[in-house]
């Protein structure tokens with residue numbers, strides 16, 4: 291079994307949360323102690339492979355009046371969990387960030403720095419578990435040198451032997467938080483695919499950005515799959531990845547799971563979905 295041996299366990303109120311080993315306990319401790327949320331901060335937060343990069347680009351463009359700028363997206367919207375790895379350390383790096391600071395994160399709600407009473411906001415994107423599992427399967431092949439078959443990865447996903455904690459706990463923790471906190475906007479990848487402009491408008495309004503139709507059009511155009519894969523600052527080609535497997539931007543569609551799940555796997559995921567999601571008031575679309 292070529293299990294993902296890359297994860298460490300971190301206790302989150304007694305519950306084990308698995309993080310990739312490149313995010314150490316010391317990193318998390320430093321973030322907890324030294325990362326202070328500021329007014330105006332925006333966090334794009336997701337379970338991995340749910341549309342993080344897409345939403346980073348939308349938020350970056352909205353905050354910068356449609357200007358892409360020179361920075362790579364990973365610098366314009368840096369990943370919170372890896373801030374301690376910045377060349378001069380997290381604290382020095384944060385000094386270089388002008389407001390409004392934009393961050394990305396894959397942390398479950400209970401591990402996120404508290405927003406306290408600031409005006410910081412979180413845009414959380416969720417995606418149906420079948421497409422998330424498939425997208426992550428290709429992602430770990432490319433980024434974590436995972437070389438097991440899909441059948442095996444599917445079991446790892448079902449058994450929560452994957453990074454950033456159980457998928458359903460992640461989604462539900464943020465869903466519940468968003469019901470109570472007006473500074474958390476909970477969106478779904480599938481809705482963004484169906485109504486890109488409508489969701490860009492929703493994000494703009496949530497961030498208190500007065501966006502006219504021209505700005506919305508610019509953001510939609512520059513955050514399209516086609517545009518993001520062709521721009522040097524957004525295509526992620528600078529991130530090392532294994533050759534011969536799909537890149538960071540793979541298909542960008544709803545329902546690709548159908549090309550990989552067996553009927554039995556689909557049923558297993560449906561059963562788990564029903565068990566975890568019942569009474570949550572949250573539903574996903576699995577098809578276009």
Ligand code: A3P
Nearest residue numbers: 339340341342343344425514515539540541542
């Ligand atoms: P697929 O692997 O299904 O293609 P994340 O950024 O959270 O890692 O999510 C990656 C997923 O979002 C990938 O899904 C990727 O193709 C998709 N994606 C990235 N940019 C997108 C865009 N502009 N429009 C639609 N999907 C996008």
